Amino acid sequence: MTATKGLEGIVAAQSSISSIIDGVLTYRGINIDELAEKASFEEVAYLLWYGKLPNRAELADLQQKLDEYAVIPNEVIEAIKLYPKNTNSMAALRSAVSSLALYDPLSGDMTTEANQLKAIKLQAQLPTVVAAFARIREGKEPISPKKGVSIAHNFLYMLTGEEPASVAEKALDQALVLHADHELNASTFAARVTVATLSDIYSGVTSAIGALKGPLHGGANEAVMVMLEEIGSKDNVTAYIENALANKVKIMGFGHRVYKNGDPRAKHLQKMSYELGKLTGNLELYEMSTQIEELVTGRKGLKPNVDFYSASVYTALKIPRDLFTPLFAISRVSGWTSHILEQYENNRLIRPRAEYVGPIQAVYVPVDER
Numbered sequence: 001m002t003a004t005k006g007l008e009g010i011v012a013a014q015s016s017i018s019s020i021i022d023g024v025l026t027y028r029g030i031n032i033d034e035l036a037e038k039a040s041f042e043e044v045a046y047l048l049w050y051g052k053l054p055n056r057a058e059l060a061d062l063q064q065k066l067d068e069y070a071v072i073p074n075e076v077i078e079a080i081k082l083y084p085k086n087t088n089s090m091a092a093l094r095s096a097v098s099s100l101a102l103y104d105p106l107s108g109d110m111t112t113e114a115n116q117l118k119a120i121k122l123q124a125q126l127p128t129v130v131a132a133f134a135r136i137r138e139g140k141e142p143i144s145p146k147k148g149v150s151i152a153h154n155f156l157y158m159l160t161g162e163e164p165a166s167v168a169e170k171a172l173d174q175a176l177v178l179h180a181d182h183e184l185n186a187s188t189f190a191a192r193v194t195v196a197t198l199s200d201i202y203s204g205v206t207s208a209i210g211a212l213k214g215p216l217h218g219g220a221n222e223a224v225m226v227m228l229e230e231i232g233s234k235d236n237v238t239a240y241i242e243n244a245l246a247n248k249v250k251i252m253g254f255g256h257r258v259y260k261n262g263d264p265r266a267k268h269l270q271k272m273s274y275e276l277g278k279l280t281g282n283l284e285l286y287e288m289s290t291q292i293e294e295l296v297t298g299r300k301g302l303k304p305n306v307d308f309y310s311a312s313v314y315t316a317l318k319i320p321r322d323l324f325t326p327l328f329a330i331s332r333v334s335g336w337t338s339h340i341l342e343q344y345e346n347n348r349l350i351r352p353r354a355e356y357v358g359p360i361q362a363v364y365v366p367v368d369e370r
């Protein structure tokens with residue numbers, strides 16, 4: 001038995017949710033480029049869960065459920081108030097999502113109907129949790145979700161207490177569409193491994209949040225912003241990047257396990273970054289980003305991934321840096337829950353083998369003789 005480090009190239013599941021074929025990403029067979037331009041995030045979530053685009057009545061029904069479920073239990077709000085004020089935002093999200101299960105009477109119900117409802121519930125509740133956490137740590141009261149508005153609108157509203165400009169809502173909605181699913185990425189795999197033991201959907205999503213948190217995965221969007229802040233201005237880009245490359249420091253937001261010729265989502269985020277920069281009259285971050293791209297691609301042949309331009313997009317939307325990865329989770333929970341439902345439908349325990357490279361025939365030495 002020989003291990004493949006990082007399971008590169010190993011096909012570990014069959015799935016009909018999203019595909020990456022010859023560098024083209026689809027959700028349920030529909031090209032991401034088309035969805036990014038035309039679909040709302042709610043339509044995309046429906047598409048991922050049910051395998052088809054919703055008609056008007058189905059979309060209205062989903063909206064009604066999202067409205068109903070977006071309110072989180074008061075006990076969870078009170079628990080968030082007890083978190084240390086400087087808690088890592090993804091650690092807070094992981095804990096809060098885990099605790100949502102405690103107050104869901106359906107949490108242990110493993111019927112398909114209950115799991116489908118819990119998927120919608122988690123989708124509805126994550127934005128409320130993230131916005132509540134962000135306000136509570138600033139000593140503010142959380143804002144209750146609105147009814148009849150998009151998830152993008154609701155999140156920005158619950159975060160700031162103000163109605164978002166339609167351009168901000170639209171940009172965030174598109175970013176949510178672009179982050180919704182991505183085949184067997186690390187967090188989705190973690191979710192599938194967890195529920196393949198027939199554990200519950202909350203456990204699967206909690207595992208996924210833990211996996212997304214890391215800077216090699218979802219945590220890279222925040223790390224990109226840290227880098228942009230460290231660089232500070234366009235004048236410093238070349239020296240910073242050349243120094244990082246010379247010292248074999250990874251440039252966050254570049255490279256990908258699957259895409260070697262570029263991530264198809266990055267161009268949409270780049271365009272958004274430019275448009276928002278122009279609108280706000282501040283193109284500095286966008287221009288720094290394109291300069292970094294030119295250098296990293298030129299020197300290393302590495303292309304930006306989904307996390308690279310999302311950093312300048314979210315900053316233009318005035319979202320605090322440490323909410324970038326929770327925002328990724330707000331979108332990706334649609335994909336995680338779709339994969340969890342798919343795993344339950346045709347389950348088998350996921351249990352690979354390890355290539356043993358430790359000592360052989362070692363002997364036990366009693367404690368006093370060591």
Ligand SMILES: CC(=O)SCCNC(=O)CCNC(=O)[C@H](O)C(C)(C)COP(=O)(O)OP(=O)(O)OC[C@H]1O[C@@H](n2cnc3c(N)ncnc32)[C@H](O)[C@@H]1OP(=O)(O)O
Binds near residue numbers: 185215252255256
């Ligand atoms: C939503 C997402 O999860 S998208 C990914 C987000 N993560 C990041 O942006 C973090 C930065 N990128 C990386 O760390 C990697 O490219 C990953 C984790 C995304 C993919 O990792 P892997 O497929 O294991 O690629 P691996 O790390 O082996 O890289 C291959 C080579 O390219 C180099 N490389 C890969 N990414 C980068 C990078 N961002 N900066 C500099 N060099 C890089 C590696 O050092 C390695 O070089 P070597 O062969 O000389 O040792």
Ligand SMILES: O=C([O-])CC(=O)C(=O)O
Binds near residue numbers: 181217
């Ligand atoms: O697929 C991956 O490995 C990471 C990624 O781009 C994502 O999860 O969106």
